[in-house]
Amino acid sequence: MSIAYLEDVANPDILQELEDRIGRLDVDLIINTGELAELIEDNPYSPFPQLMITERPDAAVSQIAQGRFAVLVDRSPTVLIGPSSFVTFFQNIDDYSTRWSIATFIRMLRFLAFFYLDQLAGVLYRHLVF
Numbered sequence: 702m703s704i705a706y707l708e709d710v711a712n713p714d715i716l717q718e719l720e721d722r723i724g725r726l727d728v729d730l731i732i733n734t735g736e737l738a739e740l741i742e743d744n745p746y747s748p749f750p751q752l753m754i755t756e757r758p759d760a761a762v763s764q765i766a767q768g769r770f771a772v773l774v775d776r777s778p779t780v781l782i783g784p785s786s787f788v789t790f791f792q793n794i795d796d797y798s799t800r801w802s803i804a805t806f807i808r809m810l811r812f813l814a815f816f817y818l819d820q821l822a823g824v825l826y827r828h829l830v831f
Contacts, residue, residue: 702723702731702737702772702773702774702775703772703773704716704719704720704723704770704771704772704773705761705765705770705771705772705773706765706769706770706771707765707766707768710766710767710768711765711768711769711770712768715770715784716770719741719770719772719783722740722741723737723741723772726740726741728740731774732776732777733774733776733777733779734754734772734773734774734777734779734780734781735754735779737772737774737781738750738752738754738781749787750785750790751783751784751785752781752782752783752784752785753781753782753783753785753789753790754779754780754781754782755779755780755782756778756779756780757794758780759794760782760794761780761782763794763797764782764789765782769782769783769784769785770782770783791808791811791812791815792808793807793808793811796808
């Protein structure tokens, strides 16, 4: 298992906490990054992910450049990236290769679509039941 980060960009307190959590693990074998994520998350029963998993090297590098860490596990093609927030899951790696104005517009569309669909379920339920 390896931890990748940029020393001058990453938060040293978060990295120390990550190293402590990995050091406290009492398991013989970690097969993949999803299993590791469940073991080191703050609340493994939360429906909201606290860590992001990706298979794309360019996505991992862009997240590391933003100050996040990446955990690589032997024999696993995926990378565990953290810390992640709600907004992180609306970002797409293609946003970095397009003009900022177009990428911002598309990201706003993603936010609007999410909130619209979130509210639409309640409205449909209300109209169908009542």
